[in-house]
Amino acid sequence: MNDRHLLSIADLGREGIEDVMRTADSFREVAGRSIPRVPALRGKTVATLFFEASTRTRLSFETAAKRLSADVMSFAASSSSLEKGESLRDTVETIDAMGVDAMVVRHRSSGVPAQVTAWTSACVINAGDGQHEHPTQALLDCYTIREALAQRRGTEDSQNGADFAGLRIGIVGDVKHSRVARSNVLAFSALGAEVVLVAPRTLMPPSLDGWPVKATADLDSVIPDLDVVYLLRIQAERAGQVLLPNLDEYHERYGLTRERSNRLAAGALVMHPGPMIRGVEIAPEVADLPSSLVTRQVRNGVFIRSAVLFHLLGAADSGEAIDA
Amino acid sequence: MAERERRLTRPGGRVFVARAQVMDADEVARALRRIAHEIIERNHGLDDVVVVGLQTGGVPLAERLVRVLTDIEGVTVPLGSLDVAFYRDDIGLRPVLPEEVTNIPLDLMGKTVVLVDDVLFTGRTVRAALDAMADHGRARAVQLAVMVDRGHRELPIRPDYVGKNLPTRRDELVDVTADGVEIGELADERTAR
Structure with missing residues (x-):
């Protein structure tokens, strides 16, 4: 994955899809351990922004993030200031201001995750937008x-x-x-x-x-x-x-x-x-x-989402290599 | 680790170019045999000894070491492999992805683990490996076997078994293969050949 975001399968191409699956193999191994957790994303914060109801996808992302030792912030539209009339943009910028490294976004309108990338410096992952993609x-x-x-x-x-x-x-x-x-x-x-x-x-x-x-x-x-x-x-x-x-x-x-x-x-x-x-x-x-x-699809969802988070958040900030 | 270095320090399209061979295949085989004897001597046999190769360069060496150990003592030594990508301290500083799936076939509780890598350099891979191993149980002791110790340690880590001590410059690379050990450097792909 070269980009900082995952908005569409088209961002990945065949090679990107295969890379994510190979990394997911490693998370499958981690899941088999008595303590299924690695320190890879310690200190990173993943926020889940679900403007549309979903339990399984949100739980799957949050479990995936926790397996990487990331901190998780959970936002649900029904219990938020959106109900008080706050705009989508203000909500995103508020969460961005708290310092998050990734936003996992679900929204009933197509294109919202792509729009969110303009409002935050975090990596954005599309967790389902309207009739567009998942x-x-x-x-x-x-x-x-x-x-x-x-x-x-x-x-x-x-x-x-x-x-x-x-x-x-x-x-x-x-x-x-x-x-x-x-x-x-x-x-x-x-x-x-x-x-x-x-x-x-x-x-x-x-x-x-x-x-x-x-x-x-x-x-x-x-x-x-x-x-x-x-x-x-x-x-x-x-x-x-x-x-x-x-x-x-x-x-x-x-x-x-x-x-x-x-x-x-x-x-x-x-x-x-x-x-x-x-x-x-x-x-x-x-x-x-x-x-x-x-049920295997559900189980594998956690491995795949860990792999996606690791690819996006573990990627090098700069192209400069340092000594091994 | 040399292989890892080559793959990961190459965003500029630079490739490894060997300058000299420092060990030939026979010398590597002899060093491996000596290390095997040292492991048996130090541990008074091979009871509870587990050999774990570090991805990727340490894995073929660990497989060879196990064959030699079995050959000498006539007992089977458990073999594992460890990928330390999720435990590295340079995640986010350079591209870090797992090369292979970790395979530790047994609980390491109470075992004596011999970690095997091809090249010992900064010690950061071994540091990550110690953390990764801890997630597979509390080993009684951990020992480190490397084919080449090239110096430039950045952490208080030392090997227990060494094939060859090889003074190097930081910008050089050491490559361990079945054919021997080569030293060289990274060069631009165009000037390489």
Whole structure:
């Protein structure tokens, strides 16, 4: 990672993605110890600024920072001066004035993390902005696939890069509104995978120009060919609206039902970024099958976020080398 | 460490250029054999001895040392490897990334750990290694074996077993490979060849 921020998967490219995954391997080792903590970022402060509700991503970042011995400041919009009418910019500048080294930002509007970089000297990490991107989710998803592929090959150690060439990954669900889909399309294809988007027409982006993907509205026609089925969360607030008339019908046509899971290729992987709604995107019993990587995704999220924090905050301030 | 130095002190596109060979492959093998005997003598055998190589240069030497020890005493000596990137004191001053995943296969509580590195220079890598090791249990004792001690210590650290003491200038580099030990310096890529 050359830049001081992580706003989009496009900032990384294939080499950057592989670098982060290699560092995450080291954090996986650290996590296996009785005291899973290293002193690497002692004295650094990481602030999590979540202007939109999220427990798991915030906890994952905070755990990741603590494993590096960084101090953690937590900011939640609901308990803040935003409620009293403070502007976003004033909030960011106030936190910046307290002296933080990294800001982890989530906001319901696309582009907020990029805007925040203009208001602070801290490194900024996008933890999900509107319908734009969620880069650390894509990194942990790639890492989870790489780990599963390595285990299948019988090489526990996945030291090397990741080559997804020949891998067919289907991203199923509300692609149109999904920042996870956007980051994952970039990441999966950067690593060489073939990506198929599966969604009803109402939930497909109006244009796929320039996207290295195929698209279909028919899940059943592609399911036997997929190596990975990546299910997106259906936002319940959209149900009953014009784009998604009802959840039962969605489950019927796009959910990973028992019947569909039986038609998956042997060894196909099932993933979901969470929070998972059983009975909508996935049948309750399918979510617990061994092919489901959902809990591994959560576990790997901590390793990946530690790696991202270490890459950004441990990077040299100047290009000058000092004596070894 | 030499390899680490070469990779990490190179942002200007500079490369290591050898000037002279100071040990050939046979001399390295003999030094390793002597060090093995010294380790056995000092510890009255190899009970509870664990060999840990420092990434990256110390790891192949540690593997060789374990083979020699096994050869002499006929017992298996546990082998580990340690990457000290997360424990360095120059994080933020220069690019520091782990080279390999640390692999310490057992709790070091009560063990005698022989740390192995190729080159001992400022002592900062060893300082970091001592901290890193402490997270894997409280060793009974830690000893340090290096193929080359090139001087210029910045911390109160000394080796217990040394292949060769080699006086150097600070700006020189020492490179330990399977073929021997070379001394040289960094040069611009264009003038290098």
